[in-house]
Amino acid sequence: MLQMVKYYNRLGVKVHINNPFIKYDVSIVYRLPSKQFYLLIKYLRNRSSMIYFDAVVNYFEKHNHATDKHIYYQRKIADNCDGIICATDNIAASARKFNGNIFVMDDPVDTEYFDIIKHTLNYCNPIFGWSGVSSKALELNKYADIINNRINIISDKRALSIDFCFNFSFYEWRYETFKNNILRCDIALLPRSIIGDHYNNGHSSFKALVFAVSGIPIIANRIPSYEKLKDYFNGVVFIEDYGGDIKLCMEALAGSGPINAHPARAKYSCENQAKALMSFIHGSSGYV
Incomplete structure (x- = not known):
C-alpha cells in the first residue's frame, strides 16, 4: 500500500x-x-x-x-x-x-524502484534466484542437485536455520538492497508443489513479478497468476511443460530469444x- x-x-x-x-x-x-x-x-x-x-x-x-x-x-x-x-x-x-x-x-510493482533491467544472462552456468518467506523455500530441496552452490536465497534470517539439502548464498530481505540482489540472479526458480486448491490458485504473481520486471527469466510451477504474467513477459517457462526437468526448462529459456521486460513493466507498474x-x-x- x-x-x-x-x-x-x-x-x-x-x-x-x-x-x-x-x-x-x-x-x-x-x-x-x-x-x-x-x-x-x-x-x-x-x-x-x-x-x-x-x-x-x-x-x-x-x-x-x-x-x-x-x-x-x-x-x-x-x-x-x-x-x-x-x-x-x-x-x-x-x-x-x-x-x-x-x-x-x-x-x-514500483518501476521507479526496480529501475534496472538485466540484459546479460548466463544460461550455461546460471545463478538461480529465489525470494520469499523462508518457510516456503523448502520446495527448493527437490532440485538440490542442480542448484547446489549456485542459488541466491533472498529471505528472512530464518532461512539460515532451515534444513536445506544444498549450499546457497543468503541475502537478507531488505528494501534498500532487494532490487540489487534480484539482479545477482540469472534465472528465478519458483517451485510450488501444492496447487489446485482455492488458496494456492489465488496466489498473486508478486514473487515472480519482481524478477520479470528486472528482466530475469522464470522457471516456475503453473499457477493462474503466473499464466497471466506470461502474457506480458516472454521469459516464463512452466516446470510441468517439461516433465519436471529443470535442465529442459533452462534449454527452453536459452532458445526463446531476447527477454522483453517492458510489457510486464507497463502492465504491472x-x-x-x-x-x-x-x-x-x-x-x-x-x-x-
Whole structure:
C-alpha cells in the first residue's frame, strides 16, 4: 500500500492510512476478515460515501488456510461493501458470488524502484534466484542437485536455520538492497508443489513479478497468476511443460530469444494499476 501513495497523489487523490476518524469519499479496508473489521466496515458506512474491501487471499471458499470464521466474515463483509478489490482473477471468481462489483488489481510493482533491467544472462552456468518467506523455500530441496552452490536465497534470517539439502548464498530481505540482489540472479526458480486448491490458485504473481520486471527469466510451477504474467513477459517457462526437468526448462529459456521486460513493466507498474483502480472507483461511484 505504501508504495502506491505517491502514485495516487500524482492523480490528485489524497490518501490517509489507518485513520478511520475522517470522513472519506472512498474507504478501502485491507485486513483479515474478522468480526472486528466487519464492524469497522459498518462504522465506516457513516463516514464514507463508498467502501471497498481488498481481498488478497481467497477466504470466500473453504481451504486449509481458511477457518469457518474467516469464510463467514469475508462473505458478510462482501455483502456490506460497495465492491471488492481482488488480487487475482481466481479470487475475483469467488468474490462475484457475493458481490457483483469486482475489480482485479494485479500486484503493482514500483518501476521507479526496480529501475534496472538485466540484459546479460548466463544460461550455461546460471545463478538461480529465489525470494520469499523462508518457510516456503523448502520446495527448493527437490532440485538440490542442480542448484547446489549456485542459488541466491533472498529471505528472512530464518532461512539460515532451515534444513536445506544444498549450499546457497543468503541475502537478507531488505528494501534498500532487494532490487540489487534480484539482479545477482540469472534465472528465478519458483517451485510450488501444492496447487489446485482455492488458496494456492489465488496466489498473486508478486514473487515472480519482481524478477520479470528486472528482466530475469522464470522457471516456475503453473499457477493462474503466473499464466497471466506470461502474457506480458516472454521469459516464463512452466516446470510441468517439461516433465519436471529443470535442465529442459533452462534449454527452453536459452532458445526463446531476447527477454522483453517492458510489457510486464507497463502492465504491472504502480502507475498503471493506480490509474486502473481510480477508473474503476470513478465508474462505480459516479465521481469525476
